[in-house]
Amino acid sequence: MNTHVLQSNEAVVAQEKDKMMSEERTHTLSVYVANRPGVLARISQVFSRRGFNIDSLVVSPTIDGRYSRMTIAAKGSYDGLEQIILQLGKLIDVIHCIDHANDVSVIRELALVKIRVEAEARGEAFQICEHFGAKTVDLTDHSMIIMVTGHSDKVDACIDMLRKFELVEMVRTGKVVMARGEEIT
Amino acid sequence: MNNEGMTGGEALVRCLENQGIEYVFGLSGGAALPMFDALVDSKIKLILVRHEQGAAHMADGMARVTGKPSVVIVTSGPGAMNTITGILTAHMDSVPMVVLTGQTISSMLGKDAFQEADVFGTTMPVVKHSYLVKNTNEIPRMVREAFHISATGRPGPVLIDIPKDFSSGPFTGDLFPEMDLPGYKPDASDPDEDALTQIAAALSQSERPVILAGHGALIANAQDALLALAEKLQAPVTTTLLGKGAFPENHPLSLGMLGMHGTAYANKAMVNCDLVMSIGSRYDDRIIGKAPEFCKKAVRIHVDIDSAEFGRMIACHHYCHGDARVVIEHLLPLVGKLPTDPWLAQINDFKRKYPLGYKKRGGLKMQQILDSLDRLTESRAIITTDVGQHQMWAAQFCKTIEPHTWLSSGGAGTMGYGFPAAIGAAFARPDKQVWAVVGDGGFQMTMAELATAAINKLPVKVLILNNRYLGMVRQWQTLFYDDRKSGVDLEGNPDFARLAECYEGVKGFTLKRAADIDKVLQKAIDYNDGPCVVEAIVEKQDNVFPMIPAGAALEDMLIDEPKSTTKLEKPTGST
Ligand SMILES: Cc1cc2nc3c(=O)[nH]c(=O)nc-3n(C[C@H](O)[C@H](O)[C@H](O)COP(=O)(O)OP(=O)(O)OC[C@H]3O[C@@H](n4cnc5c(N)ncnc54)[C@H](O)[C@@H]3O)c2cc1C
Ligand SMILES: Cc1ncc(C[n+]2csc(CCOP(=O)(O)OP(=O)(O)O)c2C)c(N)n1
Ligand SMILES: [Mg+2]
Numbered sequence: 001m002n003t004h005v006l007q008s009n010e011a012v013v014a015q016e017k018d019k020m021m022s023e024e025r026t027h028t029l030s031v032y033v034a035n036r037p038g039v040l041a042r043i044s045q046v047f048s049r050r051g052f053n054i055d056s057l058v059v060s061p062t063i064d065g066r067y068s069r070m071t072i073a074a075k076g077s078y079d080g081l082e083q084i085i086l087q088l089g090k091l092i093d094v095i096h097c098i099d100h101a102n103d104v105s106v107i108r109e110l111a112l113v114k115i116r117v118e119a120e121a122r123g124e125a126f127q128i129c130e131h132f133g134a135k136t137v138d139l140t141d142h143s144m145i146i147m148v149t150g151h152s153d154k155v156d157a158c159i160d161m162l163r164k165f166e167l168v169e170m171v172r173t174g175k176v177v178m179a180r181g182e183e184i185t
Numbered sequence: 186m187n188n189e190g191m192t193g194g195e196a197l198v199r200c201l202e203n204q205g206i207e208y209v210f211g212l213s214g215g216a217a218l219p220m221f222d223a224l225v226d227s228k229i230k231l232i233l234v235r236h237e238q239g240a241a242h243m244a245d246g247m248a249r250v251t252g253k254p255s256v257v258i259v260t261s262g263p264g265a266m267n268t269i270t271g272i273l274t275a276h277m278d279s280v281p282m283v284v285l286t287g288q289t290i291s292s293m294l295g296k297d298a299f300q301e302a303d304v305f306g307t308t309m310p311v312v313k314h315s316y317l318v319k320n321t322n323e324i325p326r327m328v329r330e331a332f333h334i335s336a337t338g339r340p341g342p343v344l345i346d347i348p349k350d351f352s353s354g355p356f357t358g359d360l361f362p363e364m365d366l367p368g369y370k371p372d373a374s375d376p377d378e379d380a381l382t383q384i385a386a387a388l389s390q391s392e393r394p395v396i397l398a399g400h401g402a403l404i405a406n407a408q409d410a411l412l413a414l415a416e417k418l419q420a421p422v423t424t425t426l427l428g429k430g431a432f433p434e435n436h437p438l439s440l441g442m443l444g445m446h447g448t449a450y451a452n453k454a455m456v457n458c459d460l461v462m463s464i465g466s467r468y469d470d471r472i473i474g475k476a477p478e479f480c481k482k483a484v485r486i487h488v489d490i491d492s493a494e495f496g497r498m499i500a501c502h503h504y505c506h507g508d509a510r511v512v513i514e515h516l517l518p519l520v521g522k523l524p525t526d527p528w529l530a531q532i533n534d535f536k537r538k539y540p541l542g543y544k545k546r547g548g549l550k551m552q553q554i555l556d557s558l559d560r561l562t563e564s565r566a567i568i569t570t571d572v573g574q575h576q577m578w579a580a581q582f583c584k585t586i587e588p589h590t591w592l593s594s595g596g597a598g599t600m601g602y603g604f605p606a607a608i609g610a611a612f613a614r615p616d617k618q619v620w621a622v623v624g625d626g627g628f629q630m631t632m633a634e635l636a637t638a639a640i641n642k643l644p645v646k647v648l649i650l651n652n653r654y655l656g657m658v659r660q661w662q663t664l665f666y667d668d669r670k671s672g673v674d675l676e677g678n679p680d681f682a683r684l685a686e687c688y689e690g691v692k693g694f695t696l697k698r699a700a701d702i703d704k705v706l707q708k709a710i711d712y713n714d715g716p717c718v719v720e721a722i723v724e725k726q727d728n729v730f731p732m733i734p735a736g737a738a739l740e741d742m743l744i745d746e747p748k749s750t751t752k753l754e755k756p757t758g759s760t
Contacts, residue, residue, distance in 0.1 A: 033368070034367055034368050037317060037319070038305060038306075038309070038315070038317070041306065041309060042309060045309060045310055049310065066367075067367075079496075082496075083493070083497065086492065086493035087493055089493070090491070090493055091368070092313070092314040092334060092366065092368055092369045093368050094368050095367055095368045
């Protein structure tokens with residue numbers, strides 16, 4: 001299980017692998033933790049000590065009240081992140097930590113976007129909303145709040161389209177993730 | 186037992202007794218009063234220190250000798266903060282320890298109350314785990330968990346921060362509660378069969394193997410299994426600084442210590458081996474040098490209880506997760522004698538060509554004193570060291586042949602460690618002679634503990650190798666900074682022998698001439714009514730060799746002092 005065999009004399013292969021390992025990617029980690037004081041601080045220390053930025057972090061209750069779920073999106077190289085996962089796994093209060101690759105899991109995010117929009121331009125805003133399946137959750141003479149949910153890429157795309165209006169404020173929940181089918185999160 | 190009318194502090198002390206604790210090391214203060222009060226009626230002996238750092242190093246020394254967690258009790262704020270260097274030292278070297286800190290009352294937390302410090306938060310990066318007590322009745326569970334976590338898997342320090350209202354409050358709970366650690370799996374399961382088979386296969390192909398034994402082999406008490414394995418394979422064994430004692434250094438298969446200041450023959454063996462098997466070492470940067478060059482043509486194997494160490498410093502071909510002793514015992518039946526005769530002959534050649542040595546010309550040599558100490562104690566004493574040149578020479582010249590008799594701060598490299606660690610070791614092993622080998626710089630960081638050693642009449646022998654320099658740093662300045670000395674001259678040193686004698690029951694000796702070495706050391710060995718201090722005035726400018734400059738490859742080891750005309754590049758490695 002813990003045995004990896006490196007092909008000797010295959011420097012090229014190794015170099016390719018090195019490149020892949022050190023390439024920056026966004027990873028979504030799901031960390032299942034015992035609900036104990038300090039657990040969030042311990043987890044964030046594992047990232048900050050290695051100079052990793054956390055892009056988003058969602059802490060939420062689980063079915064079993066003794067545990068919480070932390071969904072953490074972070075950018076970094078694969079080998080850097082692998083160390084982080086191993087170090088997270090060592091924390092006493094962490095039950096498990098899984099790196100979810102996009103293809104085998106459901107990733108969703110919700111954003112609220114407040115835009116400045118006058119009556120004459122509203123039509124276009126509604127069109128954008130409709131296209132992305134977004135909802136208007138507040139409407140005044142001069143502004144509206146749009147709620148968009150979905151995969152982070154879709155949320156990004158919707159927000160990009162809304163930039164033709166003046167964006168006043170934006171709040172995003174950060175990613176939540178769940179493994180598909182029999183896999184555990 | 187009757188818990189009626191018990192305070193949290195009394196429950197705490199009862200729990201320590203139930204853990205079999207005989208000694209606690211500490212220093213009191215307001216927030217710790219209830220805990221210290223409870224110690225009055227306990228059979229646990231409180232060792233009052235003179236500085237909390239000393240308490241942590243004493244507990245560390247005791248723990249390294251016994252393999253069991255030792256206990257520190259201190260007050261809040263500055264008391265707790267003073268232990269941090271000691272906690273770091275234990276954390277870096279995987280030493281089990283339980284630190285109990287007093288804290289301001291819970292209703293005052295976060296209000297900058299008197300002597301309040303966020304100890305839970307501040308110590309988080311240097312502990313294996315920690316607790317902030319929220320209710321008196323949870324103290325026994327936390328203590329039980331703390332001991333369990335501290336001692337199992339990869340050991341380390343665990344801290345419990347105890348607000349005074351909970352240590353003084355009424356205890357109405359259970360003294361023997363269940364642990365609740367759903368996320369903690371120290372993993373004592375049997376090692377993976379496939380990994381073992383592959384390692385055995387790799388070994389069977391090897392003609393030039395080296396076993397690299399680390400601190401983990403000692404933590405696992407794997408010395409007997411390791412000896413059996415090395416003899417069965419006929420494979421040489423080198424150890425890390427912290428692995429000294431895992432394999433008897435007087436054994437023909439021993440290569441001594443490898444690494445930055447390891448023996449030339451150990452490092453030569455690493456460069457020429459076709460297989461290296463680390464058992465309980467973490468391939469620290471002080472042993473691998475330039476990582477991509479380390480044993481790059483050899484099959485590399487890593488056995489460790491902490492799988493997070495795998496691939497962290499160097500990539501290996503085979504990993505085996507498990508306890509060092511258990512892994513070796515499983516491996517033994519799968520292997521046989523290897524055809525290593527030519528290899529052992531080559532190693533003996535290295536040993537003949539590049540022996541450890543020193544020139545007797547010039548002033549008194551640390552090496553010669555340590556060599557004599559080794560001879561006079563027949564390598565059987567417990568040796569603790571401080572950090573610096575004397576530490577490296579002690580590692581080279583004081584042979585370690587029994588497990589748990591060599592104590593040194595490796596990962597943190599904490600000056601001030603040696604003397605208090607010797608005190609802890611002396612409490613744990615009254616049957617053993619204990620020597621603290623320290624520098625004139627480091628000793629002055631914790632020498633206040635002379636009082637602690639004196640009142641407890643501990644026959645700890647302190648050998649101060651006084652070169653009137655922060656020698657190791659001076660060596661780097663000499664070699665890599667054109668001998669531009671900056672902040673290394675220890676002018677103002679006291680007369681250490683006289684200083685020692687200011688304490689009642691402490692004896693001081695001074696050693697100035699090579700001809701007196703045996704006589705003076707023997708006097709120290711014969712003085713057992715209390716501690717004694719031997720101050721040796723040694724050569725100021727001597728440098729430790731062999732040396733692999735930090736970040737350089739093992740091939741580029743400097744076996745001896747380079748010609749003064751050679752200009753050395755500044756090291757690229759971390760330190
Ligand atoms: C001035 C100075 C110079 C130094 N020079 C050198 C030098 O030349 N050579 C040298 O070797 N060191 C040197 N050091 C020390 C070095 O920095 C490291 O501390 C040391 O090499 C680490 O040794 P280690 O890996 O054996 O022990 P540790 O750092 O204690 O690591 C122990 C390893 O064993 C594992 N382990 C724990 N329990 C078990 C178990 N039951 N079973 C299996 N595995 C287990 C742990 O997970 C860990 O990976 C120097 C230090 C200083 C201060
Ligand atoms: C607390 C601490 N401060 C600084 C250092 C850096 N340092 C490493 S070795 C050394 C010199 C130690 O001098 P001394 O105790 O006299 O021992 P010597 O090297 O002279 O034998 C210093 C300052 C350290 N390891 N620990
Ligand atoms: Mg010195």
